[in-house]
Amino acid sequence: MRASSWSCQAREGTIEWRLPRVLEVKLRGWECDDTPIDLGTSLMSYYQISGLKVETELPLPGAIPLPSAPEEVDVHLSLRAVPDGIESPIAQGPGWAVNAHQFLLDLPDGGRILAANGDTLHLEVPPGGDCEDSMPFLMGTGFGALLYQRGGMILHAATVEHDGNCISICAQSGLGKSTLAAALCRMGCRVVCDDVSAVTLDPNDARQTPLVQPDGRCLKLFDETIARLDLASRRQQPVRSNIGKFYVEPPAALCSPCPLAAIYVLQDEKPHHPAGIERQKVLQTAQILLDQSYRRRLALVMLRQSGRMSAVNEVVLRRVPVFQLTRPRDLDRLEEAAAAVFEHWRGLGR
Amino acid sequence: MRSPQVSDSRAGLAIPAGMILLASYPKSGNTWLRILLSNLVHDGERPQDINELLVAGTIASDLQLLTDLTLLDSHLLRDDEIERLRPDTLERFAAEQDCATFIKVHDAYRHLPPGGVPLVGRAARAAVYVVRDPRDVVLSYAAHNDCAIGKAIADLNDSANTFHDKRRRQARLQVCDWSGHVRSWLDQREVPVYAVRYEDLSTDTVTEFMRVLDFIGVTVAGERIARAVRHSAFSELQRQERDKGFVERGGHAPFFRSGKIGGWREHLTPAQVRQIENAHGAVLERMGYRREMTQ
Numbered sequence: 001m002r003a004s005s006w007s008c009q010a011r012e013g014t015i016e017w018r019l020p021r022v023l024e025v026k027l028r029g030w031e032c033d034d035t036p037i038d039l040g041t042s043l044m045s046y047y048q049i050s051g052l053k054v055e056t057e058l059p060l061p062g063a064i065p066l067p068s069a070p071e072e073v074d075v076h077l078s079l080r081a082v083p084d085g086i087e088s089p090i091a092q093g094p095g096w097a098v099n100a101h102q103f104l105l106d107l108p109d110g111g112r113i114l115a116a117n118g119d120t121l122h123l124e125v126p127p128g129g130d131c132e133d134s135m136p137f138l139m140g141t142g143f144g145a146l147l148y149q150r151g152g153m154i155l156h157a158a159t160v161e162h163d164g165n166c167i168s169i170c171a172q173s174g175l176g177k178s179t180l181a182a183a184l185c186r187m188g189c190r191v192v193c194d195d196v197s198a199v200t201l202d203p204n205d206a207r208q209t210p211l212v213q214p215d216g217r218c219l220k221l222f223d224e225t226i227a228r229l230d231l232a233s234r235r236q237q238p239v240r241s242n243i244g245k246f247y248v249e250p251p252a253a254l255c256s257p258c259p260l261a262a263i264y265v266l267q268d269e270k271p272h273h274p275a276g277i278e279r280q281k282v283l284q285t286a287q288i289l290l291d292q293s294y295r296r297r298l299a300l301v302m303l304r305q306s307g308r309m310s311a312v313n314e315v316v317l318r319r320v321p322v323f324q325l326t327r328p329r330d331l332d333r334l335e336e337a338a339a340a341v342f343e344h345w346r347g348l349g350r
Numbered sequence: 351m352r353s354p355q356v357s358d359s360r361a362g363l364a365i366p367a368g369m370i371l372l373a374s375y376p377k378s379g380n381t382w383l384r385i386l387l388s389n390l391v392h393d394g395e396r397p398q399d400i401n402e403l404l405v406a407g408t409i410a411s412d413l414q415l416l417t418d419l420t421l422l423d424s425h426l427l428r429d430d431e432i433e434r435l436r437p438d439t440l441e442r443f444a445a446e447q448d449c450a451t452f453i454k455v456h457d458a459y460r461h462l463p464p465g466g467v468p469l470v471g472r473a474a475r476a477a478v479y480v481v482r483d484p485r486d487v488v489l490s491y492a493a494h495n496d497c498a499i500g501k502a503i504a505d506l507n508d509s510a511n512t513f514h515d516k517r518r519r520q521a522r523l524q525v526c527d528w529s530g531h532v533r534s535w536l537d538q539r540e541v542p543v544y545a546v547r548y549e550d551l552s553t554d555t556v557t558e559f560m561r562v563l564d565f566i567g568v569t570v571a572g573e574r575i576a577r578a579v580r581h582s583a584f585s586e587l588q589r590q591e592r593d594k595g596f597v598e599r600g601g602h603a604p605f606f607r608s609g610k611i612g613g614w615r616e617h618l619t620p621a622q623v624r625q626i627e628n629a630h631g632a633v634l635e636r637m638g639y640r641r642e643m644t645q
Contacts, residue, residue, distance in 0.1 A: 094420050094438035105421060108431035136426045172414050174425045174518045195423075242428050271595025272401040295421050329517070 046070060049139070050147055050154075050198035051213030051257065058123070061135060061237060062194075062218035062247050064255045075119055075146060077138075079131070082112040082124040091301040098301055103145035107134050113142040118149035136239050139216075140195060144294045147198050148302045153312040154294040155263065157197040158219070159212045160189040166212050166258040167345050168197045169325070170292035171266035176329065178219045180266065182229050182250065183338035190252040194219050196294055199260060199312050210260040210316050217253035220245055228331045260316070262348055264325040264341060265292055273326050275337075277344050280322045288322055289313065321348070363391055363574075365450035366567040368475035369440075371410070371541065373455040375506075375531045376513070377490035378482035379548035380454055381407075381598060381605070385587065386559055387452060389578035390570065397581035400590045401597045410440055410455040410470055411521040419443060429522045433462055436521065437471040444473035450566075456513070458526045459534040459541075468540055476566055477541045482548035483639050484528045485614035485626050493603035503622055507629040529633040547637065549611050555579045584609040 046066040047054045053070045054060070056077035086104045089097040095106035103115040110126035111134050123138050125131050147154050157168035158181035171177045178194055185191060193215040201208040218236065223244050226235055236247040265288060269275045280288055286309070293299035303309065309317075323344070327337035374380040388403040398404060408415065413424035416432065419439045424432060444451065453474075460469050484506055492502040505511045506528045513523040525531055536545055544565040551558040556572070556579050563570060580586075587606040591599070599605040614623070620643055627634065627644040634641060 094435065094442050096421050108422065108427060108434065137422060140423055140426070141421045173417050173423050174413065240426055240428075243426060245425065270401070270597050272399075272597070297418060298421060 044069070046073070048214070048255070049075075049143060050152075050193075050196060050215050051200055052147075052150075058131060058135075060139060061132070061239075062216040062220075063139070064214060064217055075121060077121040078123070080114075080122040080124060082114040082122050084112070086114075090305060091297075093297065098145070098298065100305065101149070103142075103149070103298070105137065105141055105145070107137055109133060113138055115142050115145040115149060118146055118151075121146055130241075132237075133240050136220075141295055141298075144196055145298060147196075148298055151302075151306070151310055153199045153289075153310050153316065154299070155197040155199065155289070155292055156195065156294040156296075157263070157292065158194055159192040159197045159214075159258070159260075160184045161192050161254045161258045162189045162342075162345070164259070165261040166192050166254075167262045167264060167341070168193070168199075168212060168260060169264050169266055169341075170197075175266055175268070177266060178221055179225045179229075179331075179334065180327075180338060180341070182219055182221060182225065182231065182248070183334045184342060185250045185252065186229065186335075187338060187342050189342075190254040191217065191219060191250040192254045192258050199316060200257070201312055201315055202257075202259075208315050210312065210320055211257035212260050213257050214253070214255055217249070217255060218247040219250055221248045222246075225331065228334070260320050262345060263289075263292075263316075263320055263322045265322065266325050266327070268329040269326050275326050275328055275340075277326075277340065278324045280324055282317075285317055285322045286313075289316065363393070363570060364568065365391075366475075367447070367449050369444040369447065369451045369453060369473055370566055371455050371470060371474045371477035372452055372480070373459070373477050373535050373543075374480040375482070375484075375487060375525060375528055376456050377487050377494055379480045379551060380456070382548075382582065382584075382587075382609075383478065383480055383546075383551070383562070384452065384454065386555075386578055386582045389581040390559075390563075390574065392581075393574055393577065394581075397586050397590070399594075400587060401594060405452050407598060408453055409520060410436070410453050411457060411523055413519055413521055415439060415443060416521070424521070425518060432521045433469065436469055437462065437467045439471075441471040441473040444471070456525055457523055458531045459538045460524070468538075470541070472540065474541050477535065477543040478562055478565065479532075479535045479543050479545045480548055480551070481532055481545055481637055483611075483614070484630055484634070485618060485623060486548075486611065487528065488622075488626065489613055489617055490607060493607050494605070496602055499618065499622060503625050507625065527629070529630045532633050532637065545637075552609065552611055555582075 043057050045056055046069055047060050047063040048066055049063050052074040054075045054077055055073040086097050086099050086102045089099050091098050097104050101117050105113040109129050111129055112124045114122040121142055123134055125134055144154055155168050155170050157170040158177035159166050159168045160181050169177050169180055181191060192212055196215040198213045199210050200213055202211050220239050226232055226248060231248050234249045236249060239245040239247060372380055372383055384405050388398045388405040391404045392398045416435055416439045417424045419442050420435050455470060457469055462469055488499055488502040488506055492499045509527045509530055511525050511527060535543055546558055546562055556576055560575055591604055591606050596605045623643045627641045631641055
């Protein structure tokens with residue numbers, strides 16, 4: 001079953017489910033099925049997100065579903081009332097606060113997200129609110145906070161794989177990470193991450209190879225990019241209503257961790273920044289990686305709190321080359337930019 | 351993100367701390383004022399690189415600023431949600447600065463909702479409002495947006511004029527019509543505002559620039575101001591744009607296109623002039639511009 005066919009809505013303290021027709025029929029007992037349905041457990045789903053096994057009653061669009069309940073669950077994600085404040089915040093901003101164990105985020109529709117202890121995510125949807133509308137923030141900033149609570153390193157990057165290794169394309173929102181990733185997929189690459197690229201170290205490898213953990217199996221693309229890349233047939237549900245952005249199933253996605261070969265930091269071609277790929281000096285890369293962290297301010301808070309760079313960061317700094325990728329911000333020249341990146345990447349191993 | 355802060359102590363220039371809004375209707379000389387300020391802070395022997403200005407081009411509607419501060423991806427937010435977040439974002443941004451900070455604003459001054467909090471928040475200590483003859487604005491506006499002059503006039507006369515950034519770097523801008531924009535800034539009483547006419551700034555740059563500086567609390571030697579003015583000469587800006595381009599250029603025409611005062615007399619038809627004067631007569635006169643084809 002595609003997760004995208006589920007939805008739910010909160011109304012006056014209760015959750016109203018909109019289930020796919022087949023499941024609805026089964027639950028009502030209109031369709032014969034040898035297996036008795038336990039409503040409590042059959043609504044629980046399991047996903048793999050950024051290397052973590054997630055248990056939830058919520059549908060998570062674009063996430064990688066697990067075929068069955070895992071022996072151990074890393075994260076419990078649920079609809080729950082969330083407090084409107086947390087104790088002893090060590091940092092806060094407009095609509096968010098963080099303390100040693102919790103991260104609280106206000107959502108634009110009046111809902112809230114609480115990430116706690118690296119293993120719990122709660123979403124509160126206001127009466128009349130729509131879970132689906134909150135989901136991108138839960139899967140983005142909410143999950144990012146959770147990963148930081150677990151001491152992770154997260155790049156704000158789209159990641160693609162080819163021939164057994166991957167590259168992460170880092171950039172601010174809206175600069176074209178997913179678009180470039182989609183173009184690389186047309187050249188035979190597989191999507192690993194769309195936005196949240198969590199890096200871990202391979203526990204089975206004495207060399208501690210940095211691995212990127214997949215964040216899902218969909219890209220999030222604007223309408224015009226979908227049309228330009230001829231991906232209309234792969235377009236799925238809107239990421240949120242009325243923002244013009246849709247989940248797009250790429251031709252191929254990788255659902256397992258992948259060795260990180262290089263990091264490219266994307267920037268637009270400008271009069272004083274001509275197109276090209278330039279290796280960044282080692283001394284600069286620590287700052288660059290911090291700047292390219294997912295939700296940079298959150299990364300800074302966590303860094304200040306721990307007082308030291310994570311072990312993953314240290315290995316990435318030593319082992320993974322970082323390049324500045326300057327390319328024309330023009331959909332008509334997208335293939336040209338993708339080809340340049342692909343050729344450069346493939347040349348790294350030679 | 352590059353900070354738009356002005357490191358005043360390093361530059362030997364004392365600008366009182368706090369956020370100062372550089373407000374204007376689009377294509378009214380806002381960028382030029384920023385270049386003047388940059389050259390004043392820079393105070394080098396050579397003009398500042400227009401693509402590396404010390405007083406950076408951070409705009410109040412910057413979506414990256416909003417994402418960075420709210421931790422919400424602005425590209426996942428609807429226009430109304432972004433607007434609701436903007437006052438808090440700017441206030442937080444202002445609170446984080448420990449020295450003078452200039453922020454460009456093209457939005458009309460308004461409240462969310464009407465009677466509520468100002469869109470630009472309540473943290474700015476001052477605003478400088480640059481106003482330019484709308485008959486010249488339409489020429490620059492048409493060139494910047496690659497549109498016909500007729501369309502530019504229609505936009506300037508449209509009380510619902512709204513900009514949508516195709517590249518999604520900026521929030522939806524409700525600039526409204528030219529008169530409404532001027533009134534919104536000059537009639538509000540929440541941010542102390544100093545209005546400077548582009549034409550005056552252009553004609554007697556040193557004197558007018560000194561008045562702006564005086565308003566924002568900067569005392570500086572006349573020699574330094576004169577140098578900043580020389581380094582910000584239109585011919586210099588055109589030279590740099592011709593040689594290296596300009597990062598803020600919008601359409602195909604150069605950003606520093608003409609800068610000419612009264613260029614409209616050569617380019618607008620009498621009917622177009624009447625269209626503008628009829629729509630904006632009262633504010634034209636209020637700002638000291640003479641109607642030439644209507645009464």
